[in-house]
Amino acid sequence: MKKDFSIKTIVAIGIGSAVFVILGRFVMIPTGIPNTNLETTYPFLALMSVLYGPIAGGLIGLIGHTLKDLTTGGVWWSWVVCSGIIGVVFGLAGQKIKLAAGEFGKKEIIRFNAYQVIGNMAVWGLIAPTLDVLIYSEPASKVYTQGVVTIIANSLSVGVLGTGLMIAYAATRTKKGSLKKLD
Template sequence: MNFKNQSTITKIVAIGIGAAVFFILGRFLSIPVGIPNTSLETTYPFLALMSVIFGPVVGGLIGLIGHGIKDLLTYGLWISWVISSGITGVGYGLVGKSLNVAKGIFTKSDIIKFNIGQLITNLIAWALVAPTLDILIYQEPANKVFLQGIVAALMNSLAVAILGTILIIAFTKTQTPDNSLQRD
């Protein structure tokens, strides 16, 4: 098997496992925040890690599939938020492309860059796209869905800033930096 096929297989496996873990975290480790259908999610720190490691396409598919499965097996498919989870995975992956975590590098400036990028991603996906699609697809009241979207964006950003950063730091520490071996 050549490297290109191995890479594709690795990404397909990452999508499958990532979507399953996303579902499990979303189903069993979500904390309601008092706004209807809005929770503090542990899924998005995990999605951030997977997106940074495997890139925007894998991150987007994990978000879409994982959120879709969660919705289908709980209360029904809410496509606007499923799409927003996909956008979130893509956004995290795009931010991750500018990082070198696979080489064992995640500096303080990288942490700041990552967190600014994930904040922007969450604001676009949850405070803009999700409510707009809720209005267009489901004719939901604007004040309700924008409140939900803003709270979701802030909660996801907070969760990713804390847990996502910790997960990425931990992953980075498992990687060997280039030129780390020295000849005695």
């Protein structure tokens, strides 16, 4: 599948952003740490990023998180930017995965999940809390604690739900060379 900006990709960005908003508003589990949830948005973002590439993933994360925050009372720009960055990370991690061709075996699962965990560590453990301190003068102990909880929650949700979504999607695709002509 081409990962350039086709009409299909632009539509995917629009629909993906809308689904991100819905999942972010209505399908999350509070962790007990203020403003930190186990999100279903990021497994969905992982699927879309692998299917449509890092630019689409980044835009879905950025637009979706902005719209979600606008519907909840205020945009938290540091985390909005990080949702865009993690969408790019997921897209880059999935560039060699041919999900649309039905390929998502053990090797791809392990490689993708290794990259997504490292990406979550960098984005939520370093970039987001550092931006919170720099932009909003938040207490470092608070935001780095939120970051650690978010690393764990997002890595688990993408690892379990995201991997499950990708396995399910790949199973619906016809693998190249799997059809045989009948005599």
